[in-house]
Amino acid sequence: MSNADLRVDLGRGCVLPNPVGVASGTFGYGFEFEQLIDIQRLGAIYTKGTTPLPREGNPPPRVAETAGGMLNSIGLQNPGVDHVATVYAASFARWHVPVIVNVAAAAVEEYVRCVRTLDAADGIAAYELNISCPNIAHGMDFGLDPAAAGRLVQAVRGATPRCLVVKLSPNVTEIGAVARAVEDAGADAVSAVNTFVGMKVHLGLRRPVLPNRGTGGLSGPAVKPLALAAVARVRAAVRIPVVGVGGIASVEDALEFFVAGADAIQVGTANFADPSVSLRILDGLTAYAEAAGLQRLTDLRWQPAPLPA
Amino acid sequence: MLSSLSRARDETGEVLRVEQLPGGLVELTAHLPHLAATARAGEFAQLRCGPGPIPLLRRPFSVAWVDGESCSFVFERVGAGTRLLAAMRTGDMLGSLGPLGIGFTLQPSMRRVVCVAGGLGCAPFPLLAKQARTMGVGDVVILHGAATAARLYPSERFVRGVDGVRVVESTDDGTRGHHGLVVDLIAAALSDGADAVHACGPNPMLAATAATLRDLVAPRIVEASLEAPMGCGFGTCLGCALPVRRDGGTAWALCCREGPVMPMDTVDWDALRALPPAHVA
Secondary structure, three states, rough: OEEEEEEEEEOOOEEEOOOEEEEEOOOOOOOHHOOOOHHHOOOEOOOOOEEOOOOOOOOOOOOEEEOOEEOOOOOOOOOOHHHHHHHHHHHHHOOOOEEEEEOOOOOOHHHHHHHHHHOOOOOOOOOOOOOOOEEEEEEEEOHHHHEEEEEEHHHHHHOOOEEEEEEEEEOOOOOHHHHHHHHHHOEEEEEEOOEEEEEEEEOOHHHHHHHOOOEEEEEEEHHHHHHHHHHHHHHHHHHOEEEEEEEOOOHHHHHHHHHOOOOEEEEEHHHHHHOOOOHHHHOOOOOOHOOOOOOOOHOOOOOOOOOOO | OOOOOOOOOEEEEEEEEEEEEEEEEEEEEEHHHHHHHHOOOOEEEEOEEEOOOOOOOOEEEEEEEOOOOOOEEEEOOOOHHHHHHHOOOOOOEEEEEEEEOOOOOOOOOOEEEEEEEEEEHHHHHHHHHHHHHHOOOEEEEEEEEOOOHHHHHHHHHOOOOOOEEEEEEEEEOOOOOOEEEEEHHHHHHHOOOOOEEEEOOOHHHHHHHHHHOOOOOOEEEEEEEOOOOOOOOOOOOOOOOOEEEOOEEEEEEEEOOOOOEEEEHHEHHHHHHHHHHHHHH
């Protein structure tokens, strides 16, 4: 029996039973994985990005594999916030696993309407504000500008008593500034990071593989070093919990995020190739903590030396 | 309709043999008892092509044949994943998640099932023929076309000793069988009546099959097995969207769970044709 306390307190009463969550967009709303693995053991399910109205999603092709990674341009296909609040949430309420609904919209008042609609439903542990979707018009506007991100979070903070996690975009010059702005505006935690804008070219056709502007969000092991650096920068910028995400596919990957400064993690793209990988990472983290005599996984955290003047 | 995931299981089994067939086709057989016991014709498995992370994702393959506890898959070397699979040796371990998706409709009351197999679209039909005959379907006619004789899937591999299975071949260049397209064979095959037409092959061939059947007295059950670039294979990544007709317009359906086999009249063939060729790599 491990002595380690693996619980993670994200704030406002949202205490995850363990640090291993599954990332938005890689787990739907849990219903498919429920048929494949024991989802109740997970630390949290971060749902598919949920928008004010249902969305059909982008035309295909929507995914393209790259070296150690995957580009996607799904376009936030989802049934809309009303359906999630009135139908899906009833299942969430029966589940042991905390469900954190990822919310995406194009305007401040739409985010506010979404969380108010979801507030009426039980079974939702927290919200993850998606201010960083690269695949819809205006999807990244909030995530790119600290002031705009702060205004959005302030408005949503005033609208809901529930825990607010803000998912940061890596496609910025200084991610720490955005993280600080959302902390100051009342975010309880941040998750870092969303996908990186990328492109795959079809040489034979002399055009990108993905439609529209030809770009998509890059995820998978290819982005792990970039995500680790982002987590370290965010950790240095804020005091609130940091949920690390980006290319985690093994226990070692997950441990590296705790060293870089994460309080919890999300497993994303790896779920597609290996539906039970998140549970194996959970078991591995538990065993590691016990073997290393850790009280908490955050004991692994690296303390950077001050930069030379 | 969404496929059930309740039969899907992640299992790892030994590769029993990898056969290099004429024309660059490869047939890989592995010990996968769960898939062998549960797969229905037209359903697929997500195969792990290597230890990763390159390639990162699994690749979807129709279950081509089941013998005892082993399953066979037929493919071509088209990319990194299939090249790794083709290079596997006896004794290597293969990961399989399946069975997944919706397969072909088969009913014991069917007197005749006509299959239209273009090129690699041969893959689901050996198992279909066996399962159809086992459940009591009268006979199975497989129309199989390829660019040239060397690229035809060997007819004895469709049959594999199952009686009541007949193969009619065509080649674009006339090197074997009918000189022309496989869809040219459909009218004759239906002339004595059939209860279902099941097709698998490149999108243009499937679209031509659908168009041909519109001009004939087609059976009630007419289905096509489609493909799309897939991330997960079980409905969460939402990557494998295909255009279908719904409520008078075009909507997206997931190939992995609303397919890969769909009634032909639900597919929006014009929209499918308009997609960039890279859509099916």
